[in-house]
Amino acid sequence: MNPDRLSATTDGYMSEHNNGNSVLRSEEWFGPKDLEGFLHRSGLKAMGYGENEFKGKPVIGIANSWSELTHCNSHLRELAQHVKRGVAAAGGFALEFPTISLGEFFLAPTSMLLRNLMSMDVEEMIRAAPLDGVVLLAGCDKTTPAMMMGALSADVPAIVVTGGPQLKGNWRGQDLGSCTDCRRYWTELRAGRITQEEYDEMEAAIYRSPGYCMVMGTASSMGGIAETIGMSLPGGGSIPGADSRRKTHSEQAGRAIVELVNKGITPSDVVTPESIDNAIRFLLAVGGSTNAIIHLIAIAGRVGIDLPLSHFDDLSKTTPMILNLKPSGEYLMEDLFYAGGVEAILARISPLLNLDALTVTGKTLGENIADATVTNDRVIRTIENPLFSEGGIVALTGSLAPDGAVIKHTAASPELLTHTGRAVVFEDYHDLEARIDSDDLDVTVDDVLVLKNTGPIGGPGMPESGMLPLPKKLLQQGHRDMVRISDARMSGTSFGTVVLHVTPESAVGGPLSLVENGDLISLDTPNGRLDLLVDEAELERRRAAWKAPEPQYSRGYGAMYSEHVLQADGGCDFDFLRGKTPVKLRV
Numbered sequence: 001m002n003p004d005r006l007s008a009t010t011d012g013y014m015s016e017h018n019n020g021n022s023v024l025r026s027e028e029w030f031g032p033k034d035l036e037g038f039l040h041r042s043g044l045k046a047m048g049y050g051e052n053e054f055k056g057k058p059v060i061g062i063a064n065s066w067s068e069l070t071h072c073n074s075h076l077r078e079l080a081q082h083v084k085r086g087v088a089a090a091g092g093f094a095l096e097f098p099t100i101s102l103g104e105f106f107l108a109p110t111s112m113l114l115r116n117l118m119s120m121d122v123e124e125m126i127r128a129a130p131l132d133g134v135v136l137l138a139g140c141d142k143t144t145p146a147m148m149m150g151a152l153s154a155d156v157p158a159i160v161v162t163g164g165p166q167l168k169g170n171w172r173g174q175d176l177g178s179c180t181d182c183r184r185y186w187t188e189l190r191a192g193r194i195t196q197e198e199y200d201e202m203e204a205a206i207y208r209s210p211g212y213c214m215v216m217g218t219a220s221s222m223g224g225i226a227e228t229i230g231m232s233l234p235g236g237g238s239i240p241g242a243d244s245r246r247k248t249h250s251e252q253a254g255r256a257i258v259e260l261v262n263k264g265i266t267p268s269d270v271v272t273p274e275s276i277d278n279a280i281r282f283l284l285a286v287g288g289s290t291n292a293i294i295h296l297i298a299i300a301g302r303v304g305i306d307l308p309l310s311h312f313d314d315l316s317k318t319t320p321m322i323l324n325l326k327p328s329g330e331y332l333m334e335d336l337f338y339a340g341g342v343e344a345i346l347a348r349i350s351p352l353l354n355l356d357a358l359t360v361t362g363k364t365l366g367e368n369i370a371d372a373t374v375t376n377d378r379v380i381r382t383i384e385n386p387l388f389s390e391g392g393i394v395a396l397t398g399s400l401a402p403d404g405a406v407i408k409h410t411a412a413s414p415e416l417l418t419h420t421g422r423a424v425v426f427e428d429y430h431d432l433e434a435r436i437d438s439d440d441l442d443v444t445v446d447d448v449l450v451l452k453n454t455g456p457i458g459g460p461g462m463p464e465s466g467m468l469p470l471p472k473k474l475l476q477q478g479h480r481d482m483v484r485i486s487d488a489r490m491s492g493t494s495f496g497t498v499v500l501h502v503t504p505e506s507a508v509g510g511p512l513s514l515v516e517n518g519d520l521i522s523l524d525t526p527n528g529r530l531d532l533l534v535d536e537a538e539l540e541r542r543r544a545a546w547k548a549p550e551p552q553y554s555r556g557y558g559a560m561y562s563e564h565v566l567q568a569d570g571g572c573d574f575d576f577l578r579g580k581t582p583v584k585l586r587v
Contacts, residue, residue, distance in 0.1 A: 024261075025156075026059035029130035040130070054093040058261045060254070061131040062087075062096040063122055065143045070103030072140035072219065075210035075241060076163055079250040083135050083161065086254020092133075092261070094254065097125060102142040104464065104491070112489065113461025115142040115149075116565070116574050117557060122150025127581075131156060133261040135253055139163035139212050139241075141492075144222040145295035148231060149573070152267045152302040155582040157260040159233065159360045160226040161253045164241035165214040165333035169206035176206045177215040179493045180327040183467070190437075191475035211241025214333040215326040217492030221288035222295060224342045228282040229299075230270040230359030234368050238341035240334055256360060263362055268303050268580060274354035276300050278365060280312055282342070284319040284391025285349050287328035287410045289492025290500055293393065294462075298571030301578040309395045309404040309569055313528060316391035321410055322348055322381040327495040328392055328410040331379050339379035343372035348380060396499065398531040400485070400511050400521065403503040403569045405530050407523075412497040413481045417525035419497075420533070421448040421483060425517050428453040429465050437472040445474050448483045448521045452512055453549065455487035455505025456565045456572050460552050466490035466500045483523055485530070487512055487568075499523065499530060501568040507549055508567075514542040 023031075029040045044054055062083050066076035080096050087094040100118040102111035126134055136147040139162050151158035169176030176182075185202060188194045212219035224237035233253055239246045276296065283292050293312055300307040323345060325331050336342075346353065346369045355366030374380045381387060392410040397403075409417055424447045426432040432451055435441055443449075449468045456462045466488040470479060484498045487505035504510030511532055515521070520533040532539075553559040564574040 024058055024132050026130040026132050027056075030054060057091060057093040058132040058258050059130055060087045060092045060094045060257050060261070061126065061129060061134040062094055062137060063099050063125065063134055063147060064096055064137045065099050065101040065139065065147070066137065067101030067103070069106050070101040070140050070143070071105065071207075072103060072212040073101055073138070073143060073163055076137045076139065079161065079163065079247065080137060082247045082250035083137070083254040086251035087258060090255040090258035092254075092258040097129070099125065099147070102146065103140045104142075109459060110461040110463035111142045112463065112572065113459070113561065115146045115572075116561070116577065118142065118146035119149035119153070119577070122147050123153045126151065126154035126156050133157035133257045135257050136160045137163070139219060141212070141218040141222070141291065144219070144226055145299060148226065148299055149302050149577075152271060152299065153577065153580045155266045155268050155580050157257065157265060158231070158267050159253050159257050159260065160231045160236065161250050162212075162223040162226065162232070162236060164211045164223070164239050164243070164246045165220055166207060166211035167209040167240055167242050168214050168332040168334045169208055171202050171205040175332060176202065177326040177332045177493070178206050178213045179491065180215045180495065182206055183494060187470070187475060187480065190469070190472055209240070209242040213493055215493050216286050216288055216323065216328070216333070218289040218291040219492075220333055221283060221286070221292040221492055224282055224286065224288070225279045225292060225296070227342045228346060228365070229275045229279040230357055230365060231267065233361060234343050235341060238333060238337045240337060243337075259362065260360055265358065265360065265362060270358055270360060271299065271303055272357065273305055275357040275365070276305065276307065277315065278353050278357055280315050281319050281349060281352050282346065284312075284316050284393060285321055285345060286323040286325065287321050287387075287392030287408070290393060290406050290408050291489055291492055293406060294489070294501070294568055294571050296571075297569070298573040301571055301573055302580055304579050309406070312393060313395035316393055319349070319352060319391040320383050320386035321388040321390070321392050322383065322386045324379055324381060324387055327493055328408070329387060335376070335379050339376035340372060340374045343369045344374045344380055347372040348374060348382060351383070394525050394528060396525070396528050396530040398529045400515070400530045400532040401502045402511065403567065405499050405502045407497070407499050407525060409525050411495040416481060416483055416497040416523075418523065419448075419483050420520055420522045421446050423448050423450045423515050423517060423519040423521050425450045425515055426452065428458070429463070432468065436469055439473065441471055441473070443471050443474065445477075445479045445482050448485060448523075450512070450515050450521070451484070451486035451488060452506040452515070455507055456567060457562055458487065458505055458507030458549065460558065460562065462487075462489050462568070462572060464489050464491045467494040467496055467498050485521065502530070503568045505567065509543070509546060509548065511539070513546055514539055516542070
């Protein structure tokens with residue numbers, strides 16, 4: 001392939017929308033009767049494809065994040081076959097290719113460190129390959145936003161298909177949700193309320209099917225957001241991974257991507273300020289993961305939309321939380337599916353949505369949800385009878401978080417949402433692990449646990465360390481919550497009075513880096529405040545003495561990451577990735 005043949009002037013995946021007369025992008029590879037055309041066609045024939053299978057047809061890429069290192073995505077190879085069936089039935093030609101796969105379980109220090117790398121992988125493969133459209137097979141937490149970010153930057157017609165949530169777990173008659181309940185029972189194990197044998201017994205009972213966590217954690221939040229924002233077909237955010245209808249959904253996506261190419265609809269036509277507001281409303285109405293805030297800011301940035309944290313807060317004040325799901329409620333994703341799914345939630349909050357927003361069905365969001373019904377009002381409440389009158393997330397600012405912080409107040413203890421306490425400081429997660437259960441730790445339940453150096457640079461990668469464990473001696477006294485503050489993230493499956501994403505982070509000299517044991521910290525959630533109650537002159541003295549930590553990387557991706565990653569209020573994207581770069585038409 002000769003790079004000199006790339007147009008310097010023609011943007012877009014084709015010279016004009018494909019109305020039946022314009023040239024498919026893939027034809028620039030497979031159409032010409034010259035040496036390059038010969039080589040490209042012969043390459044397909046070498047894999048056993050006859051020319052009648054691909055000649056003149058839209059070429060659809062299937063970007064597959066399947067991996068045995070990401071158990072949530074381990075069934076995506078089977079779903080890819082159903083996508084291929086749909087593509088062929090609609091008159092397209094499918095070519096599957098692998099991408100990086102990110103799972104929170106096995107990757108250290110955190111999969112978030114690699115989200116941007118995965119987005120670059122997806123973007124560059126779309127741009128470099130002869131694709132007219134792409135189906136993005138995602139699932140576990142970071143794979144869905146990474147694929148959306150990459151597709152937005154390339155701006156070729158794209159549809160997201162997630163692997164769907166797991167079936168709910170069950171242990172001794174109790175419905176279990178991963179990993180909300182594994183964390184809850186881990187606390188009880190540390191408190192001596194259950195035995196190690198009982199905890200071990202849960203291992204085979206909580207994760208029992210393909211798919212991602214079946215609470216409203218990050219993966220479920222992003223699956224619902226992909227559907228709400230218009231990048232997935234209806235049903236994509238809630239059909240369980242083990243349900244046969246997930247396969248049917250995948251086949252429908254294969255058909256739909258061919259039609260999307262024919263209509264010339266690209267991701268930047270779908271992801272707009274209006275559809276982003278819809279996604280935020282959904283996130284707030286379901287008590288979704290705080291991680292989704294970071295991902296939505298990054299997704300918006302890929303199409304040049306600034307999304308300040310204050311905008312989430314503004315929408316939260318007028319968005320009731322109506323979904324009764326763990327970790328903020330009592331049910332699980334399987335129950336949501338039976339109750340009507342994401343479409344039913346959107347129908348319930350439709351007065352708050354931009355219903356004219358375009359989606360990958362070629363129809364508007366309003367048209368997609370016109371026939372949606374709720375079959376269980378206990379799972380999906382009404383606007384008039386919500387679980388909470390406001391959305392699940394509150395943005396905080398103040399002297400400890402000048403550029404913002406967040407708290408999922410619906411998963412917190414109400415009595416702690418306004419609290420002033422003495423700081424008990426841990427310099428990093430290793431310090432926390434070494435001292436949290438020490439009998440000598442000077443701590444009471446009225447104190448505030450503070451964890452430093454766990455942000456984008458300090459972590460590195462902003463690991464999910466924000467749900468600090470309570471000291472064992474407090475657990476044994478019967479306590480189960482206290483205020484915890486960090487520049488880290490926490491799993492969307494987590495719960496408690498936990499302040500996250502404190503920005504600027506401590507590793508770059510933010511106010512969090514200056515906190516010392518015994519300092520008073522004030523949390524005022526109703527008024528959106530987080531303040532360090534220390535005299536400014538004393539803070540200046542500490543600031544003058546502060547020294548930046550040594551860089552954690554001297555080469556490779558880690559060094560590039562540390563140099564270019566934005567803070568949480570910038571979505572933790574790379575500064576050079578904001579904005580889209582549409583693919584060029586070959587000439």
